[in-house]
Amino acid sequence: MNVPSRDDPILLSDEQVRQYIVNGYIILKPSVPADIHQTVCRKLTACLNEGSNPGNNVLPKVPEMRHVLNSPEVQGALISVLGEDYIEHPHRHCHYLSPTTTTKTDAKVREDAVAANCHQDAYTPLGRPRQHYSRYARVMYYPQNTPIALGPTHVIPGTQFNQGITDADRARAIPVDGEAGTVSLTHFDVGHAAGLNTVNQPRHMVKFIYVRATEPVTPSWSCLNRQWKKPQDVQALHDLNLTWSHVWDWMCGKKDRYHSFRKKNSLSASEVSRLIEDLHEVREVDARLQIIHQIAASGAKAAGSIPYLIKILNTDHQALRLAAIYALGIIGQPAVEPLIASLRESGICKEDDSVPKPWNEGAILMDDTAFALTAVGSSAVEALISALDDTSEWTRINAAFALGELDSLATNAVPRLIKCLNDKSHRFVRTVLDALGSICQNVSPFVMDISQFLLKKEPSWEEVLHSRRWTAQDQIRINAAMALARLGQDAAMAEDILIQALDDPCGHVGAFAMDALRRLDSTSSKQAIMSYLAAQRWDESIQEGRLY
Template identity: 55%
Template sequence: MTDPILLTDEQMREFIVNGYLVFEPTVPEGTHEACYERLNQIIDSELNPGNNILPRVPAMRHVLNSPEVRGALISVLGPNYLEHPHRYCHPLKPVEKLVPEAEAEERLRRNCHQDGYTPMGHPRQHYLRYARIMYYPQDSPVELGPTHVIPGTQFNRGLTDEDRARALPLAGRAGTVSLTHFDVGHAAGVSLLPRHRHMIKFIYMRASEPTAPTWDCKSMHWQKPQRIESPYDLELAWAHTWDWLCGKRDRYDSWPQATGDVAALIAQLDVEVDLAQRLAAAQQLAGFGVDAAAAVPVLVECLGTDHQAMRAAATYALGAIGEPTVALLAKALRAAGREADQHEAPPAWNEGATNMEDAAQALAAVGEPAVEALCELLADESEWTQVNAAFALGEMDSHAAAAVPALTRSLEDGSHRLVRTALVALGNIAQGVPVEALGRMLSADHPNWQEEAGRRWVPRDQVRTNAAIACAQLGQAAAPLESQLFRALDDSCGHVGAFALSALQQIGSPTATQAAMDYLYSQRWDAAIDGERQF
């Protein structure tokens, strides 16, 4: 296998800012044509194979294993990234009747969305923990309806009409691949041509906390990229993400210290002030650190209801100010919990994505000084407060190692939402995690986890899936769970088995490897078999 081609510093900066990159993989001659023809046959004559699209069109492995795709995934997710079992071919069939331009534009706007997670809902995350590869086996001019991307929306809690109007087509030659932040907004284009258009989506996940740059890094100093397509200057969030990806313990290392009049900057946060000035003021306040404590109440007021860009800027400004923000942010989470308890849990927990409170994102950005307060919130009476606390701790990675006992106790709760979020947090922290607790969750069940949701999933499926993911994140530390992981391969939810397989691969012992190979041999699919040929 050819060595991966890692992203450059400039490409990483572009990806952090815009949320996507486009490139062409190096593959054997004829790969794209073969994939396109096979996909045409499948889509014309069968139901969409869904997650089974790769074994149905195995030539696509050349794309996924190309030095460009592997290098890009290593660069943004680390060398031990995990392949998510969800894959999907998004086809547009040949057009028989021309679509009027106005209708095409309206359909494109309606198509704009941020993806949901599978099998069930999952919190949206600012950090690069999930990434999406989109492959186009055919020439994809704008007229064929390629995917459109909305740059800079990876920090959004939703899409606005303003966002939808900025959708850009990812047109390109056959074989074009796009790499996107999982939460960036995008849309299927509208085809105007009488031929097939296919986009095949693959999802990948980060398995471990960054400890050093995993791209072709020449400088760990943050600077803006030359190409910025995000409509708002969120450099504080971008620099914070860069420092996290560089493996710096101080996720604000790149942000310069500020001098000046804190009171004057606070005044510029007023909602009557121009948005660009407010963004600049919030981010400049971050440079004062704890000396900007007087700004905390005003910045907290920006959370939750303000313009999405302002909320993101305030989130990371509060994180930079640090310890003086914790009490007020914890109070905000408690208040959010009381409000949420008056309503049913959002349906996105069943299928889709759930937005955590901005206060939780801010506490995550504060880091270790917020751990004690978040552990207290794990014992709050409100389920929503508990879930947000678990989420924030997980976003800190190993900075929240002291929270492992409290998060482990949360696994005994009857709320599948809390248990699911606590499992994600434990997998991200990956230090001092009691593996026996994860082992129990691989087969855990509860009367509250049986209610059928979309596509016949039940909450138990996501609990067990998250447990298997956490085992994969622990790597060799999960070796005592080999026997439980063997049994999890046969779970009725295919996602559980897929991540149990990943965990065995990460463990890497002879017995784990043999079990994985035995399982894969039994799952092998002969792509040459069809309705006319059975052997």
């Protein structure tokens, strides 16, 4: 087998990053010898012929896939969308697609099959919030030639910001077909579906998940122009230029996340009032989007539109909700108090539920007001800190989520978030741990407060919450380990606890603990990792009839 050399990562271009932001995916062609893909395909087939899917263990079962994941193209793309210090998530899965037993395989049958399969992935092992920023990415790899007849994965461009998949979305799914070795890199939340396999052979697609570790401070791709512009190939259904440009500015590390969208000449108050009237009268989605974008261009001068924009949140068309979120964000400080009031009201509505309905142990749908408060930026921090004391669990969860999405802008919230770790709600504590991992700055004095959750046992968190038999206690340990990994060398005080966590009964915890130890880069942390991995080593040459 030809083993490729380790070349420098090939970073994405501005155009490729624009496509990723707008469409939610890009296609990569790793420079990996063909015989590696053949070996991978053969081994995957053998695994599945044994009668079970190896799940998260698919990479150690078929370690040749590391050559694809470590290729300059894949590494460079991951660095480009997640930053140089991205984390490899322990969840992996081989999606095996058997030949269909359907006798009719015409175009309509294929389309119907894809539409029925369309979905947004759940997070694992338990739920996490869907996110607008580029924090989670998915690699999907074909080890065999995958023409349309073999049932390639289909993507629904532009749905990565959606809180669900509609019938209109399902009708737009397009195949990501390609030769052996084709890799698609997608935003984790983009809608997708398996195709229909009409060929007499199995189709393998192996999925890997990657996570951003730190907030962007500068473009991590081959950036030649920091000013946003739409890509040449726009496949999204609606013009979400305000959202796209905001995400671009965030990925560029700009202090002003509306730098690319702001206009020099804003509208007068009377012109804004006229647009608000038009927003009431016009019903067509794209026309209303254009109106919201025009309102947003005036920034704080469009404060009169705040009540009307808030009414769009959580209820209207998804594209309009997105536009309203970021229009409120660019209006800024005047929107904070009304948004907090709306968030508190939303919390009251959820208070009768023992578990808030948007909280799903597959993926959590945060309130639009939380995204809008994040979009406002640093002006919303103090109000969000106050909302952490709300009597409603749902309001507190959303406030913690929004603070985490603000990254280091929410540094002042860290002491209050640490106190929130004493809460008995596992949902709130999980969200707070994630927020601390995202904020990072000023968290190091509280490392032991976070690491205690790798050891702590709370009886009320032992309830099984998913068919895969994971508990809230498991997910809390995972979130704590992830937060410590994101802290890098600032987590040094937790080294001994992280070494213990390598043997955690939940494999996700051990994986993130190992990543945290790797980032500590101390002699003792490296020795612990090597000792652990040496014991885990698998002898590929052992087979039936030859045990040693």
